[in-house]
Amino acid sequence: MSTTMRVAPSGRIDAVVAVPGSKSIANRALVCAALADGTSTLSNLPDGDDTTALLAAVEALGVAVTHDGERAVIDGHGGNWPSATLHAGLAGTTSRFLTALVALGSTPITIDGDPPLRGRPFGPLLDALTQLGVGIEFGEQPGHLPLTITGPPNGTGVSLRGDVSSQFVSALMMIGPAIDNGLVIELTSPLVSVPYVDLTADVMGWFGVDGIERTHDRIAVPHGSYRAGEVTIEPDASSASYPLALAAVCGGRVTVEGLGLGALQGDARFADLLASMGCAVTRTTSAVTVESGGVLRGIDVDMSDISDLVPTVAIVAACASSPTRIRGVGFIRAKESDRLGDLTNELRRLGVDIDETDDGLEIRPSAEGWHGGRVDTHHDHRLAMAFGVLGSRIGDVEVAEPDVVSKSWPGFWQMLSAVTT
Ligand SMILES: O=C(O)C1=C[C@@H](OP(=O)(O)O)[C@@H](O)[C@H](O)C1
Numbered sequence: 212m213s214t215t216m217r218v219a220p221s222g223r224i225d226a227v228v229a230v231p232g233s234k235s236i237a238n239r240a241l242v243c244a245a246l247a248d249g250t251s252t253l254s255n256l257p258d259g260d261d262t263t264a265l266l267a268a269v270e271a272l273g274v275a276v277t278h279d280g281e282r283a284v285i286d287g288h289g290g291n292w293p294s295a296t297l298h299a300g301l302a303g304t305t306s307r308f309l310t311a312l313v314a315l316g317s318t319p320i321t322i323d324g325d326p327p328l329r330g331r332p333f334g335p336l337l338d339a340l341t342q343l344g345v346g347i348e349f350g351e352q353p354g355h356l357p358l359t360i361t362g363p364p365n366g367t368g369v370s371l372r373g374d375v376s377s378q379f380v381s382a383l384m385m386i387g388p389a390i391d392n393g394l395v396i397e398l399t400s401p402l403v404s405v406p407y408v409d410l411t412a413d414v415m416g417w418f419g420v421d422g423i424e425r426t427h428d429r430i431a432v433p434h435g436s437y438r439a440g441e442v443t444i445e446p447d448a449s450s451a452s453y454p455l456a457l458a459a460v461c462g463g464r465v466t467v468e469g470l471g472l473g474a475l476q477g478d479a480r481f482a483d484l485l486a487s488m489g490c491a492v493t494r495t496t497s498a499v500t501v502e503s504g505g506v507l508r509g510i511d512v513d514m515s516d517i518s519d520l521v522p523t524v525a526i527v528a529a530c531a532s533s534p535t536r537i538r539g540v541g542f543i544r545a546k547e548s549d550r551l552g553d554l555t556n557e558l559r560r561l562g563v564d565i566d567e568t569d570d571g572l573e574i575r576p577s578a579e580g581w582h583g584g585r586v587d588t589h590h591d592h593r594l595a596m597a598f599g600v601l602g603s604r605i606g607d608v609e610v611a612e613p614d615v616v617s618k619s620w621p622g623f624w625q626m627l628s629a630v631t632t
């Protein structure tokens with residue numbers, strides 16, 4: 212494992228970039244396929260650690276998986292899990308989805324993760340499972356991994372907060388059809404990351420579960436069964452933000468294939484943010500292209516629906532000629548890193564003029580004061596990739612622990628060196 216990556220300055224970019232499949236779609240499809248009767252096929256499966264961990268976990272739960280490169284064939288069997296210990300690595304989505312999934316069985320199953328994941332919140336999801344009569348034993352610290360779950364659920368309704376993570380809601384929605392009378396989820400505070408809940412309903416629909424009713428604070432999932440599906444996973448829109456941002460900050464043009472008009476993921480909005488910052492954006496049915504002369508302006512934006520893009524927007528904002536304000540994302544202090552505090556401290560090491568606020572960031576034009584330097588990634592793939600893009604503009608940026616990108620895009624650094632000049 213290399214301990215640092217030195218990023219050189221790049222001239223204009225002109226590239227067509229292939230990004231891996233969406234980990235959010237992949238992880239939902241894996242859960243639905245594991246619960247379906249019959250054989251499902253998932254194509255364009257991403258090769259990141261988060262997806263690999265979920266694949267390994269469903270296999271450990273007795274689901275037959277044949278995995279060949281970007282394709283997985285899955286024989287689901289709906290919830291009679293054998294006893295197992297599952298490891299989620301650094302993956303929030305994987306661990307939250309598994310926590311609900313294993314609750315469908317009656318055998319105790321332990322879920323653990325790497326130390327940074329052990330620090331991330333699970334409380335609202337665990338409270339909800341407790342309301343359903345699911346047994347939970349904690350290994351070290353209440354409300355955190357490692358924990359042992361013993362199902363099955365025997366209630367029909369839960370209430371939980373929506374402002375910590377939408378992953379809790381998605382995790383519960385996906386087990387809803389397997390509960391005798393379905394599941395009603397009442398939200399006691401506003402939901403963050405709403406497009407991910409839309410995505411959950413979409414993927415459940417592909418596997419035959421329809422009739423989910425939703426308002427802003429209530430989701431009702433009917434009892435039903437999943438049927439096997441064939442899914443080609445669209446490219447990951449959060450990953451696509453890094454090559455698109457490269458065009459914005461270095462100047463030039465980048466096309467990402469497979470994320471055109473009709474892309475499902477909320478983070479496909481990134482190109483629209485770049486448009487409001489001064490880039491030219493073209494979408495066809497099959498691709499999105501961002502073109503920039505390198506002149507950018509700041510924006511004022513609520514990113515509560517698209518918070519994985521905060522590090523990318525922050526580094527583009529540093530290259531703009533007017534200030535940017537990012538709002539609505541206090542909850543991202545509990546992601547892989549503290550994505551407000553750690554990001555602010557590391558960008559300051561490169562001379563970026565940035566402040567953390569209660570619920571976001573303020574970034575001022577920084578080109579006059581920035582310089583090379585060494586930045587830490589705090590176990591966070593998104594900080595690493597955003598620093599890689601900014602480094603391509605500033606030059607002489609050394610990114611520590613660059614291999615953290617394997618969480619979602621193991622080939623990120625190869626892509627960066629192939630498209631920069
Ligand atoms: O459900 C999902 O696939 C995700 C939901 C979001 O999490 P939060 O709901 O915790 O914001 C996002 O940050 C994460 O990368 C993926």
Ligand SMILES: C=C(OP(=O)(O)O)C(=O)O
Pocket residue numbers: 261301302303304305519546547593619
């Ligand atoms: C927050 C993220 O992932 P997770 O919560 O699944 O670890 C992410 O990929 O930015």
